[in-house]
Amino acid sequence: MNRTLIGILSLLLVLLVACAPAQEQKAEPEAKPVEKGEVVFGWLGPLTGGAATIGVPVKDAVELAVGEINANNVIPGKNLKMIYEDDSCDPKKSTTSTQKFVDVDKVTAIVGGLCSGTVLADAPIVEDKKVLMMSFSATNPKIKDAGDYIFRNVPSDNGQGTAAASLMQKLGYKKVGIIHIQNDYAVGLTDVFKGEAKKLGLEVVATETYNPDSTDFKTQIAKIKAKRPDALYMVSHPADAAIVLKQISELGFKVPIVGADASKDDAVISGAGKAAEGLIVTLPGVPKSPELEKFASAYKAKTGKEFSAYTPEAYDVVYILAKACGATDCTSTAMKDYLYGMGPYTGASGTYEFDKDGEVDKPYDYFVVKDGKWEQYVAS
Amino acid sequence: MSIATQLILNGIIAGAIYALVASGFSLIYSVTKFMHFAHGAVLALGAYLMYTFAVGIGLNFWLAILLTLICSSFAGVLMDWLVYRPLRKRKASGAVLLIASIALMILVNSLILAFWGADVKTVPVRNPVFDVLGARVTLIQVIIIIVSVVLLLALWFLMKRTKLGKAMRAVADNKDVAMTVGINPERIYTYTFAIGSFLAGVAGILIGIEQNLYPIMGLSLIIKGFTGAVIGSLASVPGSVLGSLILGLVENIGIWWLPSGYKDAIAFVLLFIFLLFRPSGLLGVKVREA
Amino acid sequence: MAFINYLIHLAILVGIYSILTVSLNLAVGFTGLLNLGHVGFFGIGAYASALLSMYGVPVWASIILGGFAGMVAGILLALPTTRLKGDYLALATLGFAFIMGSVARNWTDVTRGALGIPGIPKIVRGNTEFLVVVLIIAIITYFIFWKISRSRFGKTCEAIRDDELAAKMLGKDTFMHKIAALGISAFFAGIGGALFAHYITFIDPSIFGLGDLILLFSMLIVGGLASVKGSAIGTIIIFLLPEPLRFIGFPSSILGPMREIIFALILLLILIYRPKGILGKVDLA
Numbered sequence: 001m002n003r004t005l006i007g008i009l010s011l012l013l014v015l016l017v018a019c020a021p022a023q024e025q026k027a028e029p030e031a032k033p034v035e036k037g038e039v040v041f042g043w044l045g046p047l048t049g050g051a052a053t054i055g056v057p058v059k060d061a062v063e064l065a066v067g068e069i070n071a072n073n074v075i076p077g078k079n080l081k082m083i084y085e086d087d088s089c090d091p092k093k094s095t096t097s098t099q100k101f102v103d104v105d106k107v108t109a110i111v112g113g114l115c116s117g118t119v120l121a122d123a124p125i126v127e128d129k130k131v132l133m134m135s136f137s138a139t140n141p142k143i144k145d146a147g148d149y150i151f152r153n154v155p156s157d158n159g160q161g162t163a164a165a166s167l168m169q170k171l172g173y174k175k176v177g178i179i180h181i182q183n184d185y186a187v188g189l190t191d192v193f194k195g196e197a198k199k200l201g202l203e204v205v206a207t208e209t210y211n212p213d214s215t216d217f218k219t220q221i222a223k224i225k226a227k228r229p230d231a232l233y234m235v236s237h238p239a240d241a242a243i244v245l246k247q248i249s250e251l252g253f254k255v256p257i258v259g260a261d262a263s264k265d266d267a268v269i270s271g272a273g274k275a276a277e278g279l280i281v282t283l284p285g286v287p288k289s290p291e292l293e294k295f296a297s298a299y300k301a302k303t304g305k306e307f308s309a310y311t312p313e314a315y316d317v318v319y320i321l322a323k324a325c326g327a328t329d330c331t332s333t334a335m336k337d338y339l340y341g342m343g344p345y346t347g348a349s350g351t352y353e354f355d356k357d358g359e360v361d362k363p364y365d366y367f368v369v370k371d372g373k374w375e376q377y378v379a380s
Numbered sequence: 381m382s383i384a385t386q387l388i389l390n391g392i393i394a395g396a397i398y399a400l401v402a403s404g405f406s407l408i409y410s411v412t413k414f415m416h417f418a419h420g421a422v423l424a425l426g427a428y429l430m431y432t433f434a435v436g437i438g439l440n441f442w443l444a445i446l447l448t449l450i451c452s453s454f455a456g457v458l459m460d461w462l463v464y465r466p467l468r469k470r471k472a473s474g475a476v477l478l479i480a481s482i483a484l485m486i487l488v489n490s491l492i493l494a495f496w497g498a499d500v501k502t503v504p505v506r507n508p509v510f511d512v513l514g515a516r517v518t519l520i521q522v523i524i525i526i527v528s529v530v531l532l533l534a535l536w537f538l539m540k541r542t543k544l545g546k547a548m549r550a551v552a553d554n555k556d557v558a559m560t561v562g563i564n565p566e567r568i569y570t571y572t573f574a575i576g577s578f579l580a581g582v583a584g585i586l587i588g589i590e591q592n593l594y595p596i597m598g599l600s601l602i603i604k605g606f607t608g609a610v611i612g613s614l615a616s617v618p619g620s621v622l623g624s625l626i627l628g629l630v631e632n633i634g635i636w637w638l639p640s641g642y643k644d645a646i647a648f649v650l651l652f653i654f655l656l657f658r659p660s661g662l663l664g665v666k667v668r669e670a
Numbered sequence: 671m672a673f674i675n676y677l678i679h680l681a682i683l684v685g686i687y688s689i690l691t692v693s694l695n696l697a698v699g700f701t702g703l704l705n706l707g708h709v710g711f712f713g714i715g716a717y718a719s720a721l722l723s724m725y726g727v728p729v730w731a732s733i734i735l736g737g738f739a740g741m742v743a744g745i746l747l748a749l750p751t752t753r754l755k756g757d758y759l760a761l762a763t764l765g766f767a768f769i770m771g772s773v774a775r776n777w778t779d780v781t782r783g784a785l786g787i788p789g790i791p792k793i794v795r796g797n798t799e800f801l802v803v804v805l806i807i808a809i810i811t812y813f814i815f816w817k818i819s820r821s822r823f824g825k826t827c828e829a830i831r832d833d834e835l836a837a838k839m840l841g842k843d844t845f846m847h848k849i850a851a852l853g854i855s856a857f858f859a860g861i862g863g864a865l866f867a868h869y870i871t872f873i874d875p876s877i878f879g880l881g882d883l884i885l886l887f888s889m890l891i892v893g894g895l896a897s898v899k900g901s902a903i904g905t906i907i908i909f910l911l912p913e914p915l916r917f918i919g920f921p922s923s924i925l926g927p928m929r930e931i932i933f934a935l936i937l938l939l940i941l942i943y944r945p946k947g948i949l950g951k952v953d954l955a
Binding site for chain 3: 090091092095096099100103104117120121123124125128182183184187211212
C-alpha cells in the first residue's frame with residue numbers, strides 16, 4: 001500500500017477519534033457530577049417534507065413543555081433533555097433515528113413519531129430494546145397492537161373514519177369517491193372509512209391513490225369525476241392536499257370534500273387559495289378548558305402564533321412522560337407500568353386515560369374552511 | 381365533460397412538458413454525443429431561481445423570467461466548462477461523461493435541497509381555466525403547449541438556417557472535419573450548452589408554475605425527458621419532441637385502465653423496450669451495436 | 671459506551687456496502703459492463719429475503735435465497751442487454767432499476783407498496799454479533815472475488831473489457847462470460863441487500879432509487895476499477911469521509927443533502943483528476 005493511502009486513512013481515523021470525546025459528552029450526561037442528574041428523551045417528527053407544516057409547530061410545543069418542566073422542577077432532581085430528530089415522515093429515516101436514540105443516545109422515552117407509518121416501522125425496534133414510545137398524532141388502528149411500550153394520547157382512526165362516514169351520511173351523500181396518499185396513515189384510515197360507509201349504505205364509487213411527493217393528480221381526479229360521486233373523501237398531507245384541491249378546481253369538478261386530520265393546516269388554505277373554501281375536516285377533539293387556555297397563551301407567547309393541530313397533544317405527552325419519570329425510578333419499564341395504571345390525566349388536550357393497549361378514547365370535532373380561515377363546524 | 385377528451389388533453393399537456401425537457405437534452409446530445417443527465421438539475425435550478433426571484437424577492441414577473449433564463453444558460457455552460465471540458469481533454473468516453481453528469485445532477489439536487497428545503501413551493505399566478513371540446517385546460521397548460529411548438533420551430537430554424545446551427549451540425553457530424561474548416565468545437569459546445577440550458581430554464585419556469593416545485597423534480601423530469609427522446613430519436617430534436625408526445629399520451633391513456641400508480645412504470649417499460657429493440661428511436665438512423 | 675455502538679453501526683454498513691462495491695466491480699471494472707442498475711439487485715435481494723423470512727423461512731436461508739433472487743434478475747437482465755453499446759447499456763440497466771422500483775411500489779399485495787415492510791426479523795440479537803456476521807460474509811465474499819480475479823474466467827472478462835472483438839476472435843464465448851459476470855455480481859448484491867434489510871428492519875421502494883447509485887460509484891471509482899482490494903478501501907474512505915460532519919452539529923435537514931454533496935463532489939473530482947482511483951488498474955474510458 002502506498003504512503004498516501006495510509007496517510008489518508010490515518011487522518012480519517014484521527015478525525016473520527018478526535019470527535020469521540022465531544023460525542024461522549026453529548027451522549028452520557030449522567031456522568032456529570034455537578035448539580036442535577038439528567039434524563040434524556042428523544043423527539044421524532046417531520047421538520048422537512050410534506051408534513052413539516054405540522055411537525056415544526058409541534059416541535060415548538062415540545063420545546064415549550066421542556067422549558068417549563070425544567071424551570072418548575074417537575075421532575076424532582078433531574079433536568080430534562082430533549083434530542084430532536086427529523087424523519088420527514090419517512091419510515092426509512094425514522095428507523096435510523098430510532099436506532100440512534102436507542103443505541104447511541106440511550107433515551108428513556110421517545111416523544112413521537114408524528115406519522116403513523118413511522119410509528120409502525122419503529123415499534124419493533126423500541127419493543128425489542130424496551131424503550132417507551134408515545135405518539136401525539138399517529139392514528140393508524142394497527143398501532144393499538146404495536147406493542148407493550150407503545151402509547152398514544154390520540155384516538156385510533158377507527159373513530160375518525162366513522163366520524164367522516166357518518167358526516168357524509170348526515171349530509172345526504174349517497175355516492176362517494178376517495179383520493180388518498182399512499183402511506184400507512186391514509187390506508188388505515190380509508191379502510192375504516194370504507195367499512196363504515198358500507199354499513200351506513202354509502203357507495204364508494206372510486207378510490208384513487210398517489211405516491212408521496214407526487215404533484216400531478218389530474219388523471220386520478222378525472223377518473224373519480226367520471227364516476228360522478230356526490231362527495232369526495234380526501235386523506236392527504238398538507239402539501240399534496242393543497243395541490244389536489246387546486247387541481248380539482250382547475251378540472252371543474254364541483255364536489256363537496258371531506259378531509260382528515262392531517263389536512264387541518266393553514267398550509268392547505270395558503271396553498272390552495274379559493275379552492276380550499278368549504279373543505280370540512282375531522283380532527284381529534286380538544287375541548288375548551290383552563291389547561292388548554294394556559295397552553296394556548298404560553299404557546300402564543302413563545303411563538304407569536306395560535307396553536308395548530310396536535311400541539312396540545314404533544315405538549316401533554318412531554319408532561320405525561322415527565323410525570324411518569326418523576327413517579328418511578330425513571331426507567332422505561334417502570335414508567336410504562338406506571339402509565340398503564342395511571343388513571344385519568346387532565347392536560348391541554350383534554351381528560352383521558354390509557355387503556356390496557358396504551359390507547360385513549362376521545363371524540364372528534366369538525367372544522368370547515370370559511371372565508372379563508374378554519375372554523376368549528378357543526379353538522380346541522 | 382368528456383373523459384376521453386380530457387385524458388387525451390392531459391396526455392398532450394404531459395407530452396408537451398416532457399418535450400420541453402427532451403428538446404434541450406436532445407440538442408446537447410446531438411452535438412456533444414453524450415447524455416447530459418444534469419440537464420434535469422438545470423431545469424430544477426431554473427424553477428427554484430424563478431421562485432426566489434418572483435416570490436422570495438418579489439421582482440417583476442417578467443424580469444424574474446429574464447433573470448432566471450440568463451442564470452440557467454450560465455449554469456449549463458458552467459457545468460460544461462468545469463466538468464465536461466476537463467473530461468473531454470482526458471479523452472473520456474461517453475460512459476464516463478454519463479456518470480459525471482449523474483454525479484452533477486445529484487450534486488445540484490442536493491444543493492437545492494440544502495438551500496431551499498424539502499417542502500413543496502408554489503409560484504402563484506392568475507390561471508384562468510378554459511373549456512375545450514368538453515375538456516378543461518388552464519392558461520398555463522395552453523402556454524406550455526404553445527411554447528413547446530414555438531421552441532421546436534425556433535430550434536429548427538436555428539439548426540437549418542443559421543450559421544451557428546450549421547456549425548453545430550458540422551460538429552455533430554464529425555468534429556475533426558469541422559475543425560479543418562475552422563470551426564472551434566469547444567466554442568460550439570459552449571453555445572450548445574447555453575441554448576440547451578436556456579431551454580431547461582424555460583421548462584423549469586413553466587413546469588414549476590404548473591406542477592409546483594419540489595427538490596427532486598429535475599430527476600423525474602429528466603427520466604421522462606430522455607425516455608421521450610429515446611422513443612423518438614435521441615439525436616434529433618423533432619424526434620425527441622414526437623417521442624415525448626407519444627409518451628405523454630400513452631401514460632395518461634394507459635392509466636385509464638391500469639391503477640394510477642403505474643404511470644411511471646409505463647414510462648420505464650417503454651424506455652426499456654425501445655432501448656432493447658430500437659435504440660435509435662422511431663425517427664432515427666439505426667445505431668451500430670456493440 | 672455509546673460511541674462504540676455508533677462505530678459498530680458504521681462498521682456494519684461499511685461491511686454491507688463493501689460487498690456491494692466489490693460485486694459491482696466484477697461487472698464494471700473487470701468486464702466493462704456499465705451496470706447502473708446494481709441497486710436493482712440490492713433491492714431485490716432485500717425484498718426477497720425480507721418477505722421470505724416474514725413468512726417463516728429461517729433467516730439464514732432467506733438471505734441466501736435473496737442472493738439467488740438477485741442472481742436470477744441479473745441473468746435475466748443480462749440476456750437482452752449485453753449486446754448494447756456503452757451508454758445504451760447504462761441507460762437500460764438504469765431503466766431496470768426504475769422498473770424494479772415501480773414493481774415494488776405497485777405490487778402492493780406482495781410488497782405493501784409505498785408503505786414498506788417493517789419489523790423484518792434480525793439475524794442475531796445484538797449489533798456486535800451482527801457485525802461479526804457481516805464481517806465474516808464480507809471476508810468470504812472478498813476471498814471469492816479475489817479468486818475470480820486471478821482465475822481464467824476473470825482474465826477473460828478483462829480481455830472482453832479491453833477488446834471484445836479480439837477476445838471473440840480468440841475463441842472466447844464472450845456472451846456467456848458477460849452473463850456469468852452479471853449473474854455473479856447480482857448474487858452478491860442480493861446478499862448485501864438481504865443483510866441490509868435484516869439490519870435496518872425496514873425497507874421500502876426507495877431502496878431502488880438513484881441515491882445509493884452515486885454512493886456505490888464513488889466507492890467503486892475511488893477504490894479503483896478491477897481491484898478487489900481497492901473496493902474495500904474505497905468503501906471505507908467514502909463512508910468515513912462525511913462522518914466528522916455529524917459531530918460539527920449540522921441540523922439534520924442539512925446533514926442529509928450534505929452527505930450526497932460530498933459523495934457527488936468526490937466522484938466528480940476523482941473522475942476528472944484521478945480516474946484510476948487509488949488502486950485501480952484501468953479507468954472507465
